Structure formats: structure tokens, C-alpha cells
Amino acid sequence: MELITNFRLFSQPSEHTTQPNGVAPGVKKEPNGEQVTFVSTLAHRAQSLSPQKQKQKSLENAGFVVSKNPEPSPSAYHHSPYDSGDNERSFRAVSTTIPQKRKSQSAEASDVNDSSDELSLPLISQNGVLDNGVDSTGPSLKALGKRPAISPKTPSPPPQLPPADSVSVVIPSPSAAQRQQMKPSLKPEFIGLCERYFPTGREEQVKAQRRAYPIATAAKVNKKVVPFTIAKPTLKEHEPKPAASLSLAKSFPSQGSASNRAIEPETKASTAKLLRKKLRKKLKRICGGPETLFDVSDEQLATLSANFFFVGDYRLGPGVTPIDDDFLTGCDCGTVCDPSTCRCLIEEEDSDELIVAYERLESGMVVVRKEFLDRKAMISECSSRCLCAGSDCWNHVVQRGRQVRLEVFDTGERGLGLRCLEPLIVGQFIDCYFGEVITKKDADARESANEGKPSYLFNLDWLLGNGHHTYEESYVVDGQKFGTPTRYINHSCNPNCKIIPVSTNRLSDQRLYYLAFFAIRDIPANTELTFDYHPKWDQEKQIDPHAVKCLCGEQNCRGQLWPNIRKKGIQED
Numbered sequence: 001m002e003l004i005t006n007f008r009l010f011s012q013p014s015e016h017t018t019q020p021n022g023v024a025p026g027v028k029k030e031p032n033g034e035q036v037t038f039v040s041t042l043a044h045r046a047q048s049l050s051p052q053k054q055k056q057k058s059l060e061n062a063g064f065v066v067s068k069n070p071e072p073s074p075s076a077y078h079h080s081p082y083d084s085g086d087n088e089r090s091f092r093a094v095s096t097t098i099p100q101k102r103k104s105q106s107a108e109a110s111d112v113n114d115s116s117d118e119l120s121l122p123l124i125s126q127n128g129v130l131d132n133g134v135d136s137t138g139p140s141l142k143a144l145g146k147r148p149a150i151s152p153k154t155p156s157p158p159p160q161l162p163p164a165d166s167v168s169v170v171i172p173s174p175s176a177a178q179r180q181q182m183k184p185s186l187k188p189e190f191i192g193l194c195e196r197y198f199p200t201g202r203e204e205q206v207k208a209q210r211r212a213y214p215i216a217t218a219a220k221v222n223k224k225v226v227p228f229t230i231a232k233p234t235l236k237e238h239e240p241k242p243a244a245s246l247s248l249a250k251s252f253p254s255q256g257s258a259s260n261r262a263i264e265p266e267t268k269a270s271t272a273k274l275l276r277k278k279l280r281k282k283l284k285r286i287c288g289g290p291e292t293l294f295d296v297s298d299e300q301l302a303t304l305s306a307n308f309f310f311v312g313d314y315r316l317g318p319g320v321t322p323i324d325d326d327f328l329t330g331c332d333c334g335t336v337c338d339p340s341t342c343r344c345l346i347e348e349e350d351s352d353e354l355i356v357a358y359e360r361l362e363s364g365m366v367v368v369r370k371e372f373l374d375r376k377a378m379i380s381e382c383s384s385r386c387l388c389a390g391s392d393c394w395n396h397v398v399q400r401g402r403q404v405r406l407e408v409f410d411t412g413e414r415g416l417g418l419r420c421l422e423p424l425i426v427g428q429f430i431d432c433y434f435g436e437v438i439t440k441k442d443a444d445a446r447e448s449a450n451e452g453k454p455s456y457l458f459n460l461d462w463l464l465g466n467g468h469h470t471y472e473e474s475y476v477v478d479g480q481k482f483g484t485p486t487r488y489i490n491h492s493c494n495p496n497c498k499i500i501p502v503s504t505n506r507l508s509d510q511r512l513y514y515l516a517f518f519a520i521r522d523i524p525a526n527t528e529l530t531f532d533y534h535p536k537w538d539q540e541k542q543i544d545p546h547a548v549k550c551l552c553g554e555q556n557c558r559g560q561l562w563p564n565i566r567k568k569g570i571q572e573d
């Protein structure tokens with residue numbers, strides 16, 4: 001069976017269609033209606049939370065703040081030297097968070113010497129000077145990273161009473177009439193813009209007293225031309241900054257005002273660190289393969305982290321209906337399939353001979369046979385219903401998931417690219433192209449909305465045409481928002497990889513199958529992985545000046561990625 005690979009091409013369907021319906025891929029409908037999620041037979045699955053984390057999560061969901069490393073609350077440091085043991089007990093009863101910080105050796109030593117569990121804190125005199133000579137109005141010891149001096153264990157001094165001869169006197173405030181007599185200059189003074197705008201009525205006069213009017217000499221203000229600003233007034237150079245805003249600015253760099261818009265290098269670095277952490281976390285959700293690394297700029301990382309989700313399988317969109325799981329069948333070869341009789345394999349076009357795509361190397365690795373790599377055919381793997389499922393059968397390759405280490409990197413003009421971090425052998429499976437599976441109609445709409453931007457659409461039209469479904473009914477994989485690292489594989493006119501469609505349901509679902517990347521030659525470590533976006537290319541064709549220009553730099557470069565014709569919704573011949 002000869003098939004054609006196209007990266008987002010509404011191409012002429014393959015001449016050959018396949019088996020009738022009967023078996024289904026591992027696809028499951030979600031209970032919430034149309035949106036369904038593909039549950040494949042692939043080995044990678046999302047890890048569930050550990051029971052401990054689940055417990056913590058449920059506490060958090062219930063409104064509890066579950067502190068992993070409880071920090072002592074500020075009140076834990078505030079302890080009057082006059083506090084009685086009762087006070088301390090009540091403090092302990094209130095503070096539910098006991099400091100868990102690891103103590104320094106000296107602190108531990110002092111704890112050993114101090115057999116009681118009473119808190120020993122520095123004494124603070126009335127003028128704000130600590131007994132150890134440090135001004136308590138200055139930076140706190142905690143802020144300086146120092147421990148307060150341990151006061152000797154002495155009995156608490158008695159409370160200090162004011163001297164007997166000092167008498168406190170309360171002076172009553174003067175009445176309004178008294179104030180008038182004392183300060184006649186406080187008499188209301190009416191001011192206005194000019195005679196014309198002088199306050200007249202009582203209400204206006206009150207407003208004038210409260211300085212609601214500009215001074216009499218000022219020109220009339222046209223409020224329409226005065227820009228409204230909510231920015232903080234800029235401080236003049238000689239003016240000292242208020243202490244509070246200084247410390248706040250340090251801990252919470254403001255993003256609103258223009259002066260703070262340029263983010264400090266440390267903030268930038270820590271943001272990038274956070275983004276990398278976030279991305280790594282996202283990547284870890286894809287089980288079944290080694291972690292993919294990112295050698296990209298912080299800006300690219302930010303974009304990736306914000307707008308992209310890694311998935312380990314297809315996400316089925318509205319209107320995408322897989323065939324039912326009940327149709328899945330399996331072979332009964334045993335733990336290892338017999339290539340001459342296995343019912344999961346498909347026959348050659350013109351004979352009953354079974355197509356065997358894989359071979360096991362001496363190293364034990366299963367790869368696609370070299371002869372098969374030159375063909376345009378589909379691979380039919382065993383299913384989860386086979387007797388060999390879960391064993392080391394050679395006919396389970398793609399469904400085992402990625403085994404190689406990959407890295408996303410910046411290629412420059414061609415955007416991000418993907419490279420392997422270890423040498424690959426010809427025929428070796430790399431990874432699948434996953435993403436959202438959407439209808440062709442939705443894909444067309446997305447494509448026109450994304451005109452001029454990188455395309456991540458991949459048509460699943462290999463088996464359509466002569467079968468049960470028309471080309472218009474085909475599905476498209478969109479790797480834009482949800483995808484695998486393979487979405488970064490760029491085009492080359494002399495590629496080192498190719499996509500082979502793989503069915504795990506004996507081609508019974510003509511619209512859903514895997515798009516699997518295989519190496520078509522030995523690839524040294526750290527080489528960029530590429531494939532041909534348009535392998536059906538006819539070299540005789542003229543280059544479309546409106547098509548996306550190819551920058552692969554190969555000697556046989558065709559000059560364009562794909563014909564622009566698909567943008568107009570016209571099928572190629």
C-alpha cells in the first residue's frame with residue numbers, strides 16, 4: 001500500500017484505501033459531551049498525585065493554607081522581657097506554626113546549654129536601644145541575617161513606674177470662639193481666580209476656604225487639556241525617598257510606573273528561572289520518554305511557557321469521533337508475534353504477503369527495515385487487545401513512546417528547531433506528532449486566522465479518498481497550542497527523518513492514526529532533525545512567489561516549503 005506524507009496539505013488522497021471499519025484505536029469519549037480525549041495504547045500516561053500530595057491538595061482546596069516550611073510569624077519574635085510564663089503559654093497556644101528552621105550550630109549549642117524552652121530575646125530599653133548596643137530603630141537583626149544576642153537568664157526586672165513627682169496634665173482644646181480670639185489671622189479669606197470667578201454664594205465661599213479655587217492670579221484652567229495622570233509624583237533629586245517606599249520597592253518592584261518598566265537584570269534572571277521551571281514541569285507531564293531540554297532565549301521560553309501545553313497523546317476536538325473501542329481486535333500469536341501469520345499485519349497490495357515494517361537489531365532495538373523506509377506505506381502495529389500486549393513483542397514500537405533525548409533550540413531564521421542529544425540509528429523511532437485533532441473545517445478557519453505565522457497543522461488524509469470518508473471529512477492535527485517537541489521539527493529538502501503513519505487498529509479508523517517520526521539515516525548526536533514537509537513535490541513545478549520561502553540551505557533546495565495553493569483552499573493535482 002503506497003501512501004503519501006504531507007504536512008498540512010489538502011492533497012489528492014492516496015489512490016488506495018484500506019480495510020473496512022471494524023476495529024477502533026484507543027480512543028475514549030469524555031463524559032462532558034463533545035470534547036473527547038484520546039486514550040491511546042501508548043505507554044505514556046499522566047502520573048497521578050501521591051497520596052500525601054492529594055491530602056495537601058484537598059486541604060488547600062478546602063481553604064486551608066498548608067505550609068510546607070512554616071516560617072515563624074513576626075509575633076513569634078516579639079516577646080517582652082516582662083512576659084510571664086503564662087504569656088508565653090498563651091503565645092504558644094495562639095501560634096499554630098512552630099518554626100521549623102534548621103538552627104545554626106552555635107544556636108543549637110546554646111539550646112543545649114539552656115535547658116528550659118523559654119525564649120531568650122534581647123532587652124529593649126526605652127530609647128529604642130537594644131541591650132547589646134544595637135539601635136532597634138535601625139535595620140532589624142533578622143534583616144541583617146544576625147541572631148539577636150542571647151540575654152543572660154536573669155530574673156525579670158519589675159515594671160518601671162513613672163517618677164512620683166511627674167504629673168500628667170490634660171490640656172483641653174480651645175473652643176472655636178477661643179481660636180478666633182487667639183488667632184484672628186485664621187479668619188476665612190476668600191480667594192478667587194479673578195473678580196469674575198470670585199466665590200459668591202455661601203457654598204462657594206466654603207469651597208474657597210478649603211482652597212478649592214486656584215489662586216486669584218492663576219489663569220483659568222481648561223480641564224479638558226490637562227492630562228489626567230495617576231502616576232506617582234516624581235521625586236526631585238535632592239529629595240530623600242520615604243523609607244517605607246524604599247523597602248517596598250525592593251521587595252515588590254513596581255511594574256506600573258514608567259521609571260520601573262525597565263526590569264532589573266536580577267528580576268529578569270529569576271523570571272527566566274521560574275519559566276524554565278514551569279516548562280520543565282509541563283514537560284514532565286509527558287510520561288514515557290526522557291525529558292526534553294530547551295536551549296532557547298528567555299523571551300522564547302516565556303512565549304512557550306505561556307501559550308503551549310505538552311501532551312502525550314491526541315486531544316480530540318469538537319466534531320472528531322473515533323470509532324468505538326469495542327471494535328478493537330487483537331492477534332493471538334503469543335508473547336512474540338509471528339511475522340508470517342500475525343493478524344495485525346496488513347497484506348501487500350497485489351499479494352497475500354504480510355508487510356513487516358520492523359526488524360530487531362542485535363542490540364535488541366527494533367527499527368524500521370531499510371527497504372520499508374523507501375516505501376510510502378503505513379505500519380500496522382499490534383493493539384492493546386493482542387496476546388503480546390505488554391510483552392517485548394517487536395510489533396509494539398510507536399505505542400511504547402519516545403525513548404530518545406531531544407532538545408529544542410534556536411535555529412535563527414527558521415525559528416525554533418529540534419535536535420537529538422544522542423546518536424540515532426537509521427530506522428529508529430523518535431516520537432509522534434501529537435496535538436489537537438480538529439475537523440478540516442476548523443483547521444481551515446485556524447489557518448486563515450494565522451496567515452503568515454508558523455503552521456502546525458498536519459492533515460490526517462493518508463487513507464482517504466476511495467474509502468468511507470471523503471477528503472472534506474478528514475481530520476487535522478494542530479500542534480500549535482497542544483503538542484510534542486516534534487512540532488519544532490523544521491523542513492529540509494534533504495531531510496534526515498520522515499513521518500510514517502502508524503495504525504494500532506489495523507487501519508480500521510481511516511481518520512485517526514499516529515504520525516510517527518523515524519530516522520532515515522544514521523544521525524549523529526546534536527544534529528538538527530528535519531523532514532520533508534511536501535514529499536510529493538514535483539521538481540518540475542514552478543516556484544510559487546507567494547509560498548513560504550525555504551531556508552534549509554541544502555543543495556537541492558526547492559525554494560519553498562509547500563505550494564501556496566493550499567492557502568486558497570484549492571486541492572493540488
Ligand SMILES: C[S@@+](CC[C@H](N)C(=O)[O-])C[C@H]1O[C@@H](n2cnc3c(N)ncnc32)[C@H](O)[C@@H]1O
Binds near residue numbers: 454487561
Ligand atoms: C512546524 S513549525 C516548525 C517550528 C518552527 N520553526 C517554530 O519556531 O515553531 C513550521 C514553521 O517553521 C518554519 N520553517 C520550518 N522549516 C523551514 C525552512 N526550511 N525554511 C524556512 N522556514 C521554515 C516555517 O515558518 C513553518 O511554518
